[in-house]
Amino acid sequence: MALSTMLSTMGEGALRTCGIFFLTLLFSLPLGMVVMLLRKSRFKIVQWIMKIYIAVMRGTPLMLQLLVWYFGPYYLFGANIRGYRFTAIIIGFAMNYAAYFAEIYRGGFEAIPVGQYEAAEVLGYNRTQTFFMIILPQVVKTILPSVTNEIITLVKDTSLAFTLAYNEIFSLAKQIAASQTSFTPFVIAGVFYFVANYAVAFVMERIEKAFDYYK
Amino acid sequence: MILEMNNIKKSFIKKSLENLTVLHDISLQVDAGEVVSIIGPSGSGKSTLLRCATFLEQIDSGEIKYMNQTAAETGADGKAVYAEHASMRKFKSYFGLVFQQFNLFPHYSVLKNVMDAPVRVQKRPREQVREEAMELLRKMDLDARADYYPCQLSGGQQQRVAIARALALKPEILFFDEPTSALDPELTGEVLKVIRQLAEEKMTMVVVTHEMPFARAVSNRVIFMDGGYIVEEGDPEMVFGAPTQERTKQFLRNYQNA
Numbered sequence: 001m002a003l004s005t006m007l008s009t010m011g012e013g014a015l016r017t018c019g020i021f022f023l024t025l026l027f028s029l030p031l032g033m034v035v036m037l038l039r040k041s042r043f044k045i046v047q048w049i050m051k052i053y054i055a056v057m058r059g060t061p062l063m064l065q066l067l068v069w070y071f072g073p074y075y076l077f078g079a080n081i082r083g084y085r086f087t088a089i090i091i092g093f094a095m096n097y098a099a100y101f102a103e104i105y106r107g108g109f110e111a112i113p114v115g116q117y118e119a120a121e122v123l124g125y126n127r128t129q130t131f132f133m134i135i136l137p138q139v140v141k142t143i144l145p146s147v148t149n150e151i152i153t154l155v156k157d158t159s160l161a162f163t164l165a166y167n168e169i170f171s172l173a174k175q176i177a178a179s180q181t182s183f184t185p186f187v188i189a190g191v192f193y194f195v196a197n198y199a200v201a202f203v204m205e206r207i208e209k210a211f212d213y214y215k
Numbered sequence: 216m217i218l219e220m221n222n223i224k225k226s227f228i229k230k231s232l233e234n235l236t237v238l239h240d241i242s243l244q245v246d247a248g249e250v251v252s253i254i255g256p257s258g259s260g261k262s263t264l265l266r267c268a269t270f271l272e273q274i275d276s277g278e279i280k281y282m283n284q285t286a287a288e289t290g291a292d293g294k295a296v297y298a299e300h301a302s303m304r305k306f307k308s309y310f311g312l313v314f315q316q317f318n319l320f321p322h323y324s325v326l327k328n329v330m331d332a333p334v335r336v337q338k339r340p341r342e343q344v345r346e347e348a349m350e351l352l353r354k355m356d357l358d359a360r361a362d363y364y365p366c367q368l369s370g371g372q373q374q375r376v377a378i379a380r381a382l383a384l385k386p387e388i389l390f391f392d393e394p395t396s397a398l399d400p401e402l403t404g405e406v407l408k409v410i411r412q413l414a415e416e417k418m419t420m421v422v423v424t425h426e427m428p429f430a431r432a433v434s435n436r437v438i439f440m441d442g443g444y445i446v447e448e449g450d451p452e453m454v455f456g457a458p459t460q461e462r463t464k465q466f467l468r469n470y471q472n473a
Contacts, residue, residue, distance in 0.1 A: 118271055119318035123384065124307050124336040133335070137322050214321045215366040 001180050009176065010188050013169035017192075020089060020158045020168060025151065027094035032101025036109070039102060050102075057099030063163050066092040070164050089161050093154075100150055108143035109135070141211040148204040155196050169193075216283055217309075217388045217419050218245040218268065223277035225260075225267055237263045238274075239443045245388060248417040252430035252451070255440035256466060261423045264440070265392050268421070269312045270303065281309045282387065308337070311381030315393040317373045319365040325352065325376050326361040329383045337384065344383070351379040355409060371402030375409055382413075389413070391422040427470055431455045439463045 039050040057065070070088035073079035081088075112135055120130040159170035173189035176182070225238040237260045245251055253261045266272040268279065270286075274295045279287040286306040290296040297303060319328050329348040333339050352358045355375040365373050374394055381389055391410065395403040407429050413420060414433045424430055430437055430451065437454040439447040439462075447454055447463045458464050 113316070113318070115314060115316050115318035116320070119314065119320070121271065122269055122307070122310075122312045123332040123380070124304065125332065129335060133331075134320055141322070214364040 001176070001182075003184070006176060006180075006182075006185060007188065010169055010172050010185065010192075013167055013172035014192050016166065017158045017161075017168040017170070018196075020093060020161055020166075021155060021196075023090050024093040024097055024154060024158075027090065028097035028101055031094060031098035032105055035098050035102035036105040039106060040109075054099045054102060057096050058103075062092070062096050062157060063160050065096055066160060066163050068092075069095075085164055085166060089164055089166055093157070097150065097154060101147070104143050104146045104150065105139065107146070108139040111142050112138055144204065144208050144211065148201065148208075151200050151204065152197050155200060156193060159193075216244055217247050217249075217281065218243070218421075219278070219280040219283075220244070220264075220268060221278040221280075222289075223264070223267060223279070224275045225263060225272065226275060237443050238267070241277075241440075241443070241445060243268075243421075243438070243445075245419060245421060247387075247419055249419055249436065250414045250434045251421045251436045251438060252434040253421065253423045253438045253440060254425070254427065254430055254466075255446075259440040260443040261440050262392055265312070265390050265421065265423055269310060269390055270297075270307065271312075273297070281306050308384065309387045310390060311384055311386035311388075312390045312392065313374070313377050313381055313394050315396050317365070317370070317377045317397070319373055319377055319380070321365050323364075324361070325357065325363050325365070325368070328365070328376055329379045332380070333383050348379070348383055351382055352376075354412075355379050369402060370398045371405045374398065374402075374406045378406075378409055378413075388419040388421065391420065391424070393423050393425065395424070395426060427455065427467070439466065441466070 035050055035053065038046050039054070041047055041050075066089060069092040070081065070085065073084070074081045116134060116138070117130065120134045125134065158168060161168050162171040162174065165171065169189050169192055173185040176185040220241065220243045223238050223241045223243075224236070226234045226236040229235050241260070241264060243251070243264065253264065255261050263272060267274050274287060276289045276293055276295050277287070278285065278289065284302075284306070285298065286303065287295050287297045298306065320331075323331060326345070326348055329351060330341070330344050333344045333347075334341050349358060349361065352361055355378065357372060357375055357379070360368060360372065360376075365376065368376065374397075378389075378394075394410070395406050398406060403426065407426060410420070410422065411429075411433050422430070422434070432451075434451050436449065437451045438445055439454060439458075439460075441462055447458055447460045454463065455467065458467060
């Protein structure tokens with residue numbers, strides 16, 4: 001196989017990897033906020049459900065979770081799972097990462113001094129204004145480094161989609177390496193992940209800098 | 216009468232302890248233009264009283280009135296009932312509160328800290344608010360710091376911004392909760408100077424403080440609290456010069472010896 005063929009095949013895999021990456025972020029970042037808010041709900045039962053959810057998501061391998069999301073409907077309900085592969089991957093990743101993001105958000109909110117809420121209340125801000133104008137911007141600043149960590153982990157975790165035989169870059173690298181008895185695909189995949197994470201770190205550093213104007 | 220608090224009772228539920236009563240039947244009236252200082256040892260209920268007056272804490276029973284309108288009163292079951300949401304917004308607009316820890320918004324510049332609530336909450340025109348905010352900052356001697364962020368200011372400067380922020384909403388009465396307790400002595404002076412200036416302008420104020428000479432010089436009335444009771448109340452010369460209660464004498468003696 002010519003290097004150019006290898007590169008273009010793996011390039012398609014890289015696009016699929018990016019697809020998992022961006023869709024996971026798109027769903028898990030807001031979903032994490034919902035989980036966090038439910039985790040702090042007034043209702044004990046809701047709190048408990050969210051605690052169990054977070055414990056399961058963090059306490060079992062993501063690889064196993066992907067298998068459950070994909071094959072679960074078939075084994076449990078005899079559902080037809082053809083064409084469901086990619087959806088299962090996105091659900092698996094988004095649900096898993098939402099749990100981690102929820103805990104990061106929770107830490108961020110708990111770090112805000114109660115005086116900020118009290119000042120906002122005395123000044124007459126309503127709850128929505130307090131949340132979006134006063135609290136959230138400060139939370140975003142404090143959680144950025146942890147979120148960066150999580151996003152970098154996600155770039156590498158996308159390779160777990162190979163469990164469901166999805167042709168992202170890692171699966172392709174393994175397949176091509178085996179069929180062509182070549183080491184090159186691994187090098188290409190490695191460079192891809194490294195560059196992708198370099199880009200993530202670069203962008204996140206820019207965002208962190210944008211919040212540097214205050215302490 | 217700007218503020219009227221009658222027979223306020225407040226206790227905190229402590230785990231594994233019996234209820235801790237912080238305010239036993241406290242009454243406090245403040246007239247327009249009056250400066251009232253509240254002194255007393257830690258845990259005497261001074262701050263809780265302010266927090267009840269500003270609705271940061273709910274009273275168990277009693278009555279709170281602002282501008283002769285009832286914000287909270289004891290209901291039929293003996294528990295305090297607060298006015299409905301819309302009225303509470305109006306009551307909140309009558310007062311400002313300056314915190315011990317300033318509680319400025321760190322992500323807003325000095326000017327935005329002062330301007331934001333009048334614009335966002337009171338929906339007043341931005342340009343007019345900006346002028347008034349700059350005027351307040353000039354008064355606080357901070358107009359040159361308008362574009363700074365709170366983290367770039369000293370504690371004394373931050374507290375003066377916090378005072379400007381409270382005044383920008385044009386409250387009828389301003390509460391201070393130990394406004395200088397987080398400051399070193401040098402910075403304390405600049406904050407007290409501002410409060411003194413407000414007193415001269417006949418701003419109605421209630422100040423919880425440990426600064427006895429300041430309380431004596433500035434107040435029209437001094438209240439000494441201990442253990443959730445008002446032990447002594449009156450003219451500053453009387454409370455400081457010739458206290459009648461043994462507990463007051465003891466407190467002032469300890470204070471002078473410190």
